Amino acid sequence: MPELKQSPLHDRHQALGAKFAEFGGWSMPLQYAGIVAEHKAVRDAVGIFDVSHLGKARITGPGAADFLNRCITNDIAKIGVGQAQYTLLCNEAGGVVDDLIWYWLADDEIFLIPNAANTAEVVELLAAAAPDGITVANEHDDHAVLAVQGPSSDETLAALGLPVGHDYMRFAPSTLDGVELTVCRTGYTGERGYELVVPAADAGKIWDAVLAAGEAYGIAPAGLGARDTLRTEMGYPLHGQDLRPDLSAGQCGVGWAIGWKKQSFWGAGALRAEKAAGPELRLTGLLAQGRGIPRPHMEVVHDGEVVGEVTSGTFSPTLSKGIALALLPPALVPGTAVTVRVRNREEPFDVAKPPFVTPGVREA
Incomplete structure (x- = not known):
């Protein structure tokens, strides 16, 4: 097995007592103080993630x-x-x-x-x-990416003199302590936030500066465990689970990211044919009506028959109950009662349309 790659911030994570896990061939921080605490810091204040494993x-x-x-x-x-x-x-x-x-x-x-x-x-x-x-x-190894996410992300970055307040999905070049970087109004948490693309060699300096600036706003380092619970609450799909080469984009609930009026794109013929016929399965949400916590590959049952499976499932720290994304027949509309086979028990769930929480990502 090839050796896992390390983020340019690996020593910072070790110093903070991070627990590490493998993500896409990289050793990345799963959590520091705990997933629930880090999740809530992002929802209530501000968190900083190292997502340098993402490609460039x-x-x-x-x-x-x-x-x-x-x-x-x-x-x-x-x-x-x-x-x-x-x-x-x-x-x-x-x-x-x-x-x-x-x-x-x-x-x-x-x-x-x-x-x-x-x-x-x-x-x-x-x-x-x-x-x-x-x-x-x-350029995978040339850049680091730091995600600063949460209601106080603007104040944190503004304290460093970085540009904030630009519209969602816009970006602005800037400089911090002599380091050229890009401040992108993007993220994967559902909260207002930014992603900083910085040279890998300068990642430590920028990480330290953001943590210091955010101290007054309750900043917390957050691992990829909290990033997963945050994105699941929003219904954001994860490649390898909710998005896969063997699942059509039409099934995965991301048809809004397809330019149907374009003349051509890769997979256009198959996707247009599926859209016309209607997909047999579609990614949707499940909300626990009991104490069951769903996990990927668990079976979903309706009227005594297995009708689909969970692709992403977790405990929602915001709702204090289980939530999931699952591939189900489109006829199972929101509000339909189903069960999920959790450890040989059939736990009650309702089909639900994500997001499961109110997003703040597009707030001005």
């Missing part, structure tokens, strides 16, 4: 944006330079190779953040399809 890639050359638009599902016509967009890279069957965010730096320069485990494949696929004059470079 750059597309450069004349027509870079048009080239990318022929590959990804979303439509670049919806945004402009200085904005970011969530999108999918699909295979010809419409399955999700990866979901990613791309940043439109200039007409001839695009910055991508794929998922950690998929970065090499995304770069390889795009590079193989790129016409002459366009370069796709893997």
Whole structure:
């Protein structure tokens, strides 16, 4: 088994007493003080995550944006330079190779953040399809990414003189202590927040500065365990569980990230055919009506028959009950009573439409 890669902030996490786990081939902090405490810090105040395991890639050359638009599902016509967009890279069957965010730096320069485990494949696929004059470079190890998330994220970053208040999915270049970085109004928690893309060599300096600035606002270092409970409360899908190459994007509940009016994108034929026929299964939410805590691959039962399975499941610290994402027949609308087989017991759940909590991500 190959040795796990380490974040440029690994020593900071060790000093904070982090418990580590494997994420996409990287050894990353799972938790520090505890998942519930870190989750609540993000919902109530501000948390800082190291998400440097996420991939980084750059597309450069004349027509870079048009080239990318022929590959990804979303439509670049919806945004402009200085904005970011969530999108999918699909295979010809419409399955999700990866979901990613791309940043439109200039007409001839695009910055991508794929998922950690998929970065090499995304770069390889795009590079193989790129016409002459366009370069796709893997910059996975060149940058660190720090996510500052929560209601007090603006105050924390403003205390450092960093730009805040820009619209959701926009970004702004800046400098902190001589370090050039990018402040992106993005995140994976459902809370108002930002992601800082910084040179890997300067990650420690920026991490320390944000923690110091946020002390007055109750900042807490948060691990990827809390990031998972936060994103599940929002109904945000995770690649490898809720999104997979063997599941169509139409089934995964991310049809809103498909530019249906575009002439072409990878997987367009299969996805359009499925949309016309209607998917057999669709990703939706489940809300516990008892004490059951769902986990991935648990069976969902309706009228005595297994009708689907949990793809993501956890305990919601905000609601103090179990929540899940599950692949179910579209006929099971929100409010339908089902059961989930939890440790040989059938626990009661209701089908529910995510998010399970009120998001603050788009608040001005």
